[in-house]
Amino acid sequence: MIAGRLRTVTTVLAELLGAELTRTVRRAPAPGDPAAAGRPRAIRLALERLGPFYVKVGQMLSTRPDLVSPQTMAELALLHDRVSAAPFAMFEPVLAQELGEDWERRFVHVDRSRPLGSASLAQAYRAVLRGGEPAVLKVQRPDIRSQVLADMALMRRAARLVARTFPDFNAVIDVESSLNVIFEAMEAELDLTVEAANMERARGLVEQFEYLDVPDAIWATPRVIVQSTAPGRSIREVEPGSLTEKERLGMGRDLLAFMYRGYFVDRFFHADPHPGNIFVAPGHKAHLIDWGMVGRIDRRMSMTLVTVLLSLAHNDGPGLARAWVELGRATPWADIPGFAGDMALLVPKIATASLDDLDFGVTLTSVLKYSTRRGIQTSPVVSLLGKSFSNIEGSVRHLAPELALTDVFEDELRGILLHLAGESLSEIQAARTALDLMIGNMLAPEQLRGLIRDAADRDFTIRVGQLRNAGARGHSPSTAALRTAAVAAAALWWSRRRRCTPPSGR
16 A cells, blocks of 8 residues: 555656746746746645645645745645545445444435535535434545555655754754644544544533534444534535624634633644534534544643743733743754844734734744744644634634634633643642652752742842753753743733723723
């Protein structure tokens, strides 16, 4: 299988390279020239031809201004995983293998003539179960798992080759780790029982939201899943006027709040909440569908990401730079002062943008461009977060364009900070922090005595310059302790600010 995929990939890339050489021989296209515009489109079409794994790679690249041009980013953002529908007969062997030769006895009816959706990994059909319940039958394409695993194996080899050939580039980008993020996010798409488990977890998380729901996974095997239906149509197809203003704004607010809590509290989020994956209908809740690609982040990253957004809100470029370095790792040649200077120039432009214009996803990718240029390796998960941020914000704009996105984030921030502070001040976390401080080797005894003396004199200053070298090597116990204190203080400050700030009239 790997040899066959290698031939396919080589053929497609050779055609792409040949077309590029033809353009170059004829004449070098200037920026804005239609010939130059054709290059990004050719790349997108090549990735779509190669299949689902390469589509995911392209979608991730659409959030990386440090790797591709703005024109290519815009084109890759159009990547879709929709393909021509295959005849139902192609999927019958899969159903027989997964459910048995008598699989049809599980259903009263399956609409074989017209699939609900057709993607490169699976195809979905309307069905009616034996009890009369309407459902959606989703069946994986034959042999698609082996194809995707072959693609992953090829890309792992390519990543190792890049690491050996371009070590400095790999030190900043870490190609293999970036690919691993895609591998892990696609896990559920290759095993539908994992997608069913994701849906079950998400259903529990949306229970507190008035306008939001997730389909129920009725039963699943690795290659077949049956789930409840989602009423209505995707956000991009629905007429906003068909919904009441209360429904539109309620759905928009709940979608954003649910995603923000996923990033910072639950640390489990829908990685692809584009308009096609959100169904809405008058009189019904909005349904988030397709839980095949999810993201997970750890506690430290979620706390640091909140610090990034708080620094942005307070027009604090150097603070954002320090928090961003915490998200990844500084290479030995990293220019951290230069990056802080970049942020000092960039952040005021973003912080003074109108609420309607601010886009957290675009903001993350903008910062990523500068950090890579300055030799700072950022966690690959940030690309997945940026993609998810941008998708959900774009989806909500389809539904409720007048909704100020940062208003929702501001409403959620107090709860997020209090949750993080509660975690930090829990008995277990306090014990961990105390043990880290006792056994850690970053602070020498004389430094610790100095900190205690400064605290007693109420002259406690964090000397970032002294911590920078240690921070570049790894995250120290004292850093964890300082972050714990900072989050707790931020929660208390935000709680007091919200109580003291008069209503804005919104």
